[in-house]
Each structure stands twice: as C-alpha cells, then as structure tokens.
Amino acid sequence: MPLKIMMFSDFICPFCYIGFEVIRRLKPEFDLELEWRGFQIHPEWPAEGLPVEKVRTPTDMDARKAAWQRIVAMAEAENLPIKPPAVFTNSRAALLGCEYAREKGRAEEFEERVYRAYFVEGENIGDEKVLARCAGDAGLDAAEFATAIWSPRYDLRLKNNTLAANQRQVTGVPTFFIGEFAMVGAQDTETTRMILKRVRERMPEAQ
Numbered sequence: 001m002p003l004k005i006m007m008f009s010d011f012i013c014p015f016c017y018i019g020f021e022v023i024r025r026l027k028p029e030f031d032l033e034l035e036w037r038g039f040q041i042h043p044e045w046p047a048e049g050l051p052v053e054k055v056r057t058p059t060d061m062d063a064r065k066a067a068w069q070r071i072v073a074m075a076e077a078e079n080l081p082i083k084p085p086a087v088f089t090n091s092r093a094a095l096l097g098c099e100y101a102r103e104k105g106r107a108e109e110f111e112e113r114v115y116r117a118y119f120v121e122g123e124n125i126g127d128e129k130v131l132a133r134c135a136g137d138a139g140l141d142a143a144e145f146a147t148a149i150w151s152p153r154y155d156l157r158l159k160n161n162t163l164a165a166n167q168r169q170v171t172g173v174p175t176f177f178i179g180e181f182a183m184v185g186a187q188d189t190e191t192t193r194m195i196l197k198r199v200r201e202r203m204p205e206a207q
Contacts, residue, residue: 003032004035004179007176008174010040011114012085013173014075017119021080030200038098049090051087064084071084094114100145178195
C-alpha cells in the first residue's frame with residue numbers, strides 16, 4: 001500500500017518548494033501518496049505584491065540576505081534552481097487554483113509550475129493571468145481555470161485546510177504528516193529518506 005503523506009504548505013514559502021521537490025523525488029522509491037493542503041501564511045499581503053525593498057529596513061534586508069544564502073545553499077545541494085523573489089505576494093488565488101487542479105487530477109503539476117514561477121522565474125503568483133498561464137502549462141484549461149477558482153467550494157476547502165491545520169497544531173510550513181508522525185520544515189533528501197524508512201518500519205500496514 002502507498003505511504004500517505006499530508007503536506008501543509010504555502011507557495012510563497014521557499015522551504016515548502018524545497019520540501020515538495022524532495023518528496024516528489026522520493027515518491028517512486030517509497031510509493032508515496034501526497035495529499036497537499038494549502039495553508040496561507042501571509043493573507044495580509046496584497047495580490048499585486050509588495051516590493052521587498054519598500055517593506056524591509058536595511059537591517060531586515062541584511063537578515064533576509066543571510067537567510068537566503070542558507071536557503072540557496074540548501075536548494076543547490078538538492079540541485080534545485082531558486083532565487084529570492086523581488087515581490088512579496090498574496091498566495092490566495094494560487095491556493096484556490098491548486099484546489100481546482102487537485103479536483104482535475106493535476107495538482108502536482110500545477111504546484112510544481114507555480115513554485116517555479118515564483119522562485120525561479122520571478123513571476124507574481126498573485127496575478128491571475130500568471131496563474132492561468134501556469135494552469136495551462138500544467139495541462140489545465142486556462143480559461144476555465146480563471147473563472148472556476150473563485151467558486152465558493154474552493155474557498156470552503158481552504159477554510160477546511162486551516163481547520164485541519166489548527167486541529168493538528170500546525171504552526172508553520174511546511175509541515176508533513178506521515179501517518180501520525182509530524183515532520184516540520186524542509187529536510188534534505190537523505191534525511192527525508194531515513195525518516196521515511198523509519199516510519200515504514202513502524203507502520204506494518206503500509207507494507
């Protein structure tokens with residue numbers, strides 16, 4: 001049987017991008033079944049985006065630069081391209097879009113495309129035109145996507161995701177639940193592989 005993983009994440013989190021790609025690479029090895037749950041961490045940011053330099057003091061910028069040096073080093077160790085976004089953007093539309101993509105069976109493809117748009121191509125994923133293009137690249141109908149994501153049912157699903165996160169005491173992203181075991185934060189491939197092996201050993205029903 002597949003080893004089921006529930007992942008709480010947000011598209012604007014670089015560690016979610018790294019953690020998502022690590023899990024994707026290990027899927028064939030462990031027969032993983034990934035259940036993605038969008039969990040918005042900065043609903044106050046506007047969809048049009050906030051230029052980083054306008055909302056960060058020089059001290060903040062120095063801290064951000066140091067943090068991103070660590071993030072880039074971690075991504076490079078996993079052979080993942082990444083660069084710091086120039087704009088802080090609201091991820092709500094992208095999270096709604098992923099609920100639509102999940103319904104259409106294209107969630108993983110859409111997630112990969114949105115992460116790449118934000119962390120590699122420097123796109124504003126709060127822009128609905130950008131998201132529709134990502135949807136098309138992920139094999140979805142871009143025109144249908146643009147209107148469908150505002151359906152109340154996707155909004156309800158995001159609220160349910162938040163409720164599920166609160167029930168599981170999730171305080172940050174990414175948080176992975178492998179069965180009832182919680183793995184917080186992105187780990188490198190070898191560490192994640194070791195954790196998955198240990199969880200499998202303790203879950204005979206997953207054999």
